[in-house]
Amino acid sequence: MSLREAKKALKRFDVLTLFPGMFQGPLQESILRRAQESGLVEIRVHDLRSWTSDRHHVADDQPYGGGAGMVLKPEPAFEAVDDLRQGQSTKVIVLSPQGIPFSQGMAARLAEEDHLILLCGRYEGFDDRIPRGLQALELSIGDYVLTGGEVPALVVLDAMIRLIPGVLGDSTSSQTDSFAAGLLEYPQYTRPPVYRGMAVPPILLSGDHKAIARWRRKEAIRRTLERRPDLLARAALSGSDRELLAEVEEEGAAPPEAGPARDGKLTTEQ
Numbered sequence: 001m002s003l004r005e006a007k008k009a010l011k012r013f014d015v016l017t018l019f020p021g022m023f024q025g026p027l028q029e030s031i032l033r034r035a036q037e038s039g040l041v042e043i044r045v046h047d048l049r050s051w052t053s054d055r056h057h058v059a060d061d062q063p064y065g066g067g068a069g070m071v072l073k074p075e076p077a078f079e080a081v082d083d084l085r086q087g088q089s090t091k092v093i094v095l096s097p098q099g100i101p102f103s104q105g106m107a108a109r110l111a112e113e114d115h116l117i118l119l120c121g122r123y124e125g126f127d128d129r130i131p132r133g134l135q136a137l138e139l140s141i142g143d144y145v146l147t148g149g150e151v152p153a154l155v156v157l158d159a160m161i162r163l164i165p166g167v168l169g170d171s172t173s174s175q176t177d178s179f180a181a182g183l184l185e186y187p188q189y190t191r192p193p194v195y196r197g198m199a200v201p202p203i204l205l206s207g208d209h210k211a212i213a214r215w216r217r218k219e220a221i222r223r224t225l226e227r228r229p230d231l232l233a234r235a236a237l238s239g240s241d242r243e244l245l246a247e248v249e250e251e252g253a254a255p256p257e258a259g260p261a262r263d264g265k266l267t268t269e270q
């Protein structure tokens, strides 16, 4: 991508947080740093307290009706968004455990937006008029509660930015990633060919690109069947995929060394 094309593709992300320091490390390393340096994306992290008007820069208050914890006040959030908004092209995201589950598909759609404002909650979260009044997209990164929206905002930024054209050196790598086409990715190996008695599947050393591509597709199907049958049920499988799936089912369970590494005996139900 030429510099001119890159400039044209510039996307802007404004993050509103009470803890801007939490973004320093992650945004200044590796691919996210390079995406900013190359001019493909601009990320600005703002202290929400800059939009408070009292002497102590208070951004939270006690909840009406009583109860534990503090709630983020509407005024700083609305005023910050008013200042940062760039007309129709701006989309506002509120990070919330009550939001729509964030996914690869959502990351791909958001990566096409020109300007996003991400609001990170803290304490008991936002006054409910904030997401409603800002007509924000509320996003959850999973069914658990974190102390704040900073880590979720970084998750969303990272997943989106790597999908922006020009950010990854080889864009095919994101196309074969897990979830990109509805399946988990096939298993990957590197040197040495045998390590602690575990051998790399011989086909990967064969140099036969057609056979390797077939093996990879089949192993992606096997892995998805074993680990995420819910994904496989929804995946758009071609005729040849269905043949590979039939082969996998006929072969039965994968050999133990290819099975998922389960930590202790944790399962998804726990």
Ligand code: SAM
Residues within 6 Å of the ligand: 094, 095, 096, 097, 098, 119, 120, 121, 122, 123, 124, 125, 126, 139, 140, 141, 142, 143, 144, 145, 146, 147, 148, 149, 150, 152
């Ligand atoms: N009281 C809130 C509730 O029960 O829904 C939880 C507030 S949480 C302690 C504080 C902030 O962390 C939230 O406002 C949100 O910005 C962020 N947060 C926590 N868990 C999250 C998740 N799973 N996804 C997205 N944001 C989350």
